[in-house]
Amino acid sequence: MTSASAPLVSIRSLHKSYGPHIQVLKGLDIEMKPGERVVVIGPSGGGKSTLLRVMMGLEKIDSGSITFGGKPYISSANADAKTAINTDVRRSIGMVFQHYTLFPHLSVIQNLVLAPCKVRGEKKASATQRAQALLERFGLGGKANAFPAQLSGGQKQRVAIARALMLDPKLMLFDEVTSALDPELVAEVEQVILQLAEQNLPMMIVTHDMWFAKNIASRVIFCAGGVVVEDGPPEQVLGSPREERTRDFIDRVFHIKQ
Amino acid sequence: MNYTFDFNAVSLGPLLDGLIVTLKLTVAANIIGVVLGFPLALLIMSRVSAIRMPAMLFVEFFRCTPAIVQIVWFFYCVPMLFNVFLGSTTMGILALGLNLMAFNAEAYRASIQAVPREQVDAGIALGLNPLQRVLYIVLPNALRASVPVLLTNGIVIFQQSALVAIVAVQDLMYQAKTLATETYRPIETFTIAALIYFAVSFPVTQIVGHLERRRQVMTS
Numbered sequence: 001m002t003s004a005s006a007p008l009v010s011i012r013s014l015h016k017s018y019g020p021h022i023q024v025l026k027g028l029d030i031e032m033k034p035g036e037r038v039v040v041i042g043p044s045g046g047g048k049s050t051l052l053r054v055m056m057g058l059e060k061i062d063s064g065s066i067t068f069g070g071k072p073y074i075s076s077a078n079a080d081a082k083t084a085i086n087t088d089v090r091r092s093i094g095m096v097f098q099h100y101t102l103f104p105h106l107s108v109i110q111n112l113v114l115a116p117c118k119v120r121g122e123k124k125a126s127a128t129q130r131a132q133a134l135l136e137r138f139g140l141g142g143k144a145n146a147f148p149a150q151l152s153g154g155q156k157q158r159v160a161i162a163r164a165l166m167l168d169p170k171l172m173l174f175d176e177v178t179s180a181l182d183p184e185l186v187a188e189v190e191q192v193i194l195q196l197a198e199q200n201l202p203m204m205i206v207t208h209d210m211w212f213a214k215n216i217a218s219r220v221i222f223c224a225g226g227v228v229v230e231d232g233p234p235e236q237v238l239g240s241p242r243e244e245r246t247r248d249f250i251d252r253v254f255h256i257k258q
Numbered sequence: 259m260n261y262t263f264d265f266n267a268v269s270l271g272p273l274l275d276g277l278i279v280t281l282k283l284t285v286a287a288n289i290i291g292v293v294l295g296f297p298l299a300l301l302i303m304s305r306v307s308a309i310r311m312p313a314m315l316f317v318e319f320f321r322c323t324p325a326i327v328q329i330v331w332f333f334y335c336v337p338m339l340f341n342v343f344l345g346s347t348t349m350g351i352l353a354l355g356l357n358l359m360a361f362n363a364e365a366y367r368a369s370i371q372a373v374p375r376e377q378v379d380a381g382i383a384l385g386l387n388p389l390q391r392v393l394y395i396v397l398p399n400a401l402r403a404s405v406p407v408l409l410t411n412g413i414v415i416f417q418q419s420a421l422v423a424i425v426a427v428q429d430l431m432y433q434a435k436t437l438a439t440e441t442y443r444p445i446e447t448f449t450i451a452a453l454i455y456f457a458v459s460f461p462v463t464q465i466v467g468h469l470e471r472r473r474q475v476m477t478s
């Protein structure tokens with residue numbers, strides 16, 4: 001059924017608030033096609049993390065709907081209603097967070113095989129084999145039996161990415177996965193994500209790293225005040241933004257960078 | 259002061275017998291406290307107030323009254339109210355065990371609630387169902403975090419157990435008191451008793467310190 005132009009993700013009129021006073025998303029509409037890599041940029045507190053958390057099914061929403069691969073995924077009629085989340089669809093989405101992503105009591109390999117074995121009932125031997133192969137690919141072959149505390153920040157994030165990939169996600173969400181890293185560790189994590197981009201894995205990425213945004217994005221969305229302000233190809237949104245607010249933001253971010 | 263110390267006047271035998279009783283009390287109370295403190299922690303975190311309130315009352319009773327009062331109360335009131343008397347050692351174990359259970363429940367609750375939200379979120383993102391998230395993420399995380407506090411509470415109970423001497427349990431403190439009276443050597447006797455308590459407690463506190471330092475490294 002999914003033709004080339006049918007959307008992978010379709011977000012309609014998404015409203016989300018935290019409590020009665022903090023309105024974060026105020027009617028967001030985003031459509032994402034298969035194979036797209038959408039970078040979301042915008043001021044801090046603008047609701048980027050909230051958007052990704054909602055897409056991961058981690059947050060209740062006020063109203064709006066999300067479909068995934070044509071199937072209903074998340075919906076809510078109003079703020080008092082229960083948010084309906086299709087957990088089968090949720091399993092086809094993976095996410096990597098900024099902090100505390102790995103389970104500290106499990107070794108690297110145990111972190112990777114936990115979900116495949118428990119969620120999908122995969123045999124431990126087969127999951128371990130796949131996990132080992134993924135670790136090798138990400139340059140972590142020697143770290144299978146290390147514990148998260150023994151890894152650098154960059155290694156932890158690469159393990160977190162590998163762990164998400166163990167479930168063969170159809171969409172990956174990355175929320176500022178390099179923001180907490182020492183500068184010299186950022187590249188190794190970005191390289192891994194770029195490697196995934198070459199395989200056309202659809203992804204949505206929140207980042208403040210403009211170099212990375214330019215290199216990874218097939219499309220950039222500038223989000224502020226809970227709505228999409230500008231949406232287009234990276235050259236346009238990052239290079240010559242149409243909206244004044246986008247221009248201000250990009251000037252500021254580049255300015256800080258130098 | 260021209261007091262001459264005479265440690266030879268104090269025979270170690272009764273004190274070591276007393277230490278064995280003290281260690282038995284401590285181990286038994288710790289089994290009660292470590293095992294039953296956990297379900298109690300789940301009760302005090304219940305969303306149902308009819309479950310939570312009595313459990314919290316139980317915990318607060320033990321946290322907000324002196325242990326010596328609890329022990330005496332157990333000894334004199336429980337037999338009268340419930341018409342049971344279980345022998346002084348058993349009563350001592352129960353009093354100490356319930357006290358420790360209350361403190362350990364708090365330790366478990368605090369460490370369960372301290373599991374970073376991101377850990378649970380990561381579990382959801384990996385498709386684990388609520389029960390799997392509790393079993394494979396929250397509990398192992400929390401139990402590890404609670405170990406130093408459980409050990410500290412356990413060693414506090416080892417020391418508090420000296421209080422049961424007042425209700426005639428023949429523990430280390432009881433033997434020390436008896437010996438002090440018999441030998442007229444209270445200073446030597448209680449010095450040795452203190453050293454014995456110290457010799458058991460000190461290594462445990464060192465282990466706790468080590469575990470805490472290791473945890474700090476692990477979670478940063």
Ligand SMILES: Nc1ncnc2c1ncn2[C@@H]1O[C@H](COP(=O)(O)OP(=O)(O)O)[C@@H](O)[C@H]1O
Pocket residue numbers: 018022024042043044045046047048049050051
């Ligand atoms: N759990 C929460 N409870 C209350 N307010 C929150 C919560 N999470 C985020 N917010 C608020 O929502 C707004 C958007 O936050 P966030 O989505 O994290 O923005 P961004 O990722 O773009 O910086 C901020 O004002 C933030 O303080």
Ligand SMILES: [Mg+2]
Pocket residue numbers: 048049050176
């Ligand atoms: Mg954020």
